[in-house]
Amino acid sequence: MIKRKNKFYKTIENQIIFSNTQHSHIRGIGLYNIFNFKYALQGFIGQICARKAAAIFLYAVKNSEIQRINVIIVGNSGTGKTCLSIAIGLSIDKTMPFVAVNGAELNFLSVSKIENIKQIIRKAIGVKFFNESFIIQGEVVDVKINEESEKNNISFAKLILKTNEIQSTYKIGWEIYSSFLKKKIKKGDIITIDKEKNLVEKTK
Incomplete structure (x- = not known):
């Protein structure tokens, strides 16, 4: 303060x-x-x-x-x-x-007025950062494990999701598949997957 x-x-x-x-x-x-x-x-x-x-x-x-x-x-x-x-x-x-400034605050002996104004303008700059994520959402139709794959393989299992418009197949790794097991996701569940962060959420 x-x-x-x-x-x-x-x-x-x-x-x-x-x-x-x-x-x-x-x-x-x-x-x-x-x-x-x-x-x-x-x-x-x-x-x-x-x-x-x-x-x-x-x-x-x-x-x-x-x-x-x-x-x-x-x-x-x-x-x-x-x-x-x-x-x-x-x-x-x-x-x-x-940033509110009065005229008296610009008259510093050690700093010129122009430099003082520049510093004030820098304080009034606002920057926003946005994170973009690739989200997959749909109803689980089936999850099939690729028997020939190991846990470090990016195509450890195949996930079939459907929406009101299309049905798609995705390759998922062990990390996402383990989230399925922990959250007890089954056929008919509606899920959301953040591929960037490997996060799985059951919405329904």
Whole structure:
């Protein structure tokens, strides 16, 4: 937990998340659609015109009509610029990292303003990793052991699965076949096999 200028921050995996601040109640820009706004929704009160402009930008972003576009929100102090920017970020993706900075934080004698801005931009970069798996699912018709195969052979047994459309035959190794024995999988069971991780799950 970090205390800075009477504001509290929680640090989670190098991300700074607002907690107990003047913007912690904001959950989005508060709209049902571009033309249907509520005066107070998702913690956002008022600012109807600004929220409508933000909604048009959000619609274009979510429909991939614009990319790599910067938004500059201009206004006097206390007019809700930070509040609106937080709401836009949460409306795009609630896991999007958001870094709020005031002008005084850019004036460090040891680091130039440009380098300081670069460091802040790096903090606001979010990366998502996705794992792709090859999944086989269907109803067990039959499992036949290849008598000539050894346990280290990738074609230790043959598995016949059927779905509503097709019936297919797969070669399975000893590791998957042993999972069949442990989970007492029999004919008629509906199973799911993750070939990358050699995992077998009985769904029914």
